[in-house]
Amino acid sequence: MARMSKAAIGRRxxxxxxxxxxxxxxxxxxxxxxxxxxxxxxxDDYVEYLHRQ
Known part of the structure; x- marks a missing residue:
């Protein structure tokens, strides 16, 4: 199998x-x-409070 260039892979x-x-x-x-x-x-310190609101 022939190798493909990265550009060809991207296009494909x-x-x-x-x-x-x-x-x-x-x-x-x-x-x-x-x-x-x-x-x-x-x-982070307020996550529980924010979830309750």
Whole structure:
């Protein structure tokens, strides 16, 4: 099977070139899945109050 350029992959899949560049080097699905980090927010101390309102 012939190798495709990243630009060709993007055109074929309808993806933005930056998206193709971001995901092309991944060697597993796990690296493609976004890992969310819990960051502190200014409202963290008030979440329960806000939910009650």
């Amino acid at each position: 899949l309808g993806l933005h070139p930056a998206t193709v560049r971001k995901f092309a080097p991944a060697d597993s699905v796990g690296k493609l899945i976004a890992q969310t980090e819990q960051r502190a927010h200014l409202v």
